[in-house]
Amino acid sequence: NAGVTQTPKFRVLKTGQSMTLLCAQDMNHEYMYWYRQDPGMGLRLIHYSVGEGTTAKGEVPDGYNVSRLKKQNFLLGLESAAPSQTSVYFCASRIVPGQTSPLHFGNGTRLTVT
């Protein structure tokens, strides 16, 4: 049981390049989330999804797009990377919609934009 898997683990981009981060979960979770973590800022929600085919904006969505074509996958895209998007990105999922269950996290992707 792999849980939540993120690929890649590390990536270096040049300004203006594009990339997609993949999150896959094998727990049949309905809700999925993308967070970014910056030093001294905690984790901030970028986008989230409440089910296959649905996405919504979180606290810091600008510069990112997402897709949830399959229930088990949640993709985060950067169309034109900027140095301000240098961060550690975490994907998370939740077993039950509602406030009772914790988030299950992937191991993060460290992205550097030069």
Added chain:
Amino acid sequence: AQTVTQSQPEMSVQEAETVTLSCTYDTSESDYYLFWYKQPPSRQMILVIRQEAYKQQNATENRFSVNFQKAAKSFSLKISDSQLGDAAMYFCACPDSGGGADGLTFGKGTHLIIQP
């Protein structure tokens, strides 16, 4: 949006001693859960403990316990008999009732150092 405040950017404790990490939050919800997560240098986010707001009894998980004061919206984490493996960033989190489909709002974290 919810706010979660961790007022201690860094804490240091001697091995085997007890340390308390503070957290205050703001929510308009009446029934909710609160969480503490640990992030060691490996970067993995690990659930430490959770508290149900409608329960008066404080949650306990082995050496970890909380002091939950609902009226004060305070949710502190106590670590007893501190061990070297407890060294990590600790994040307090509360549900996001601002339309985030029950995602979590996180505090900025407390860096816990364990002195041998």
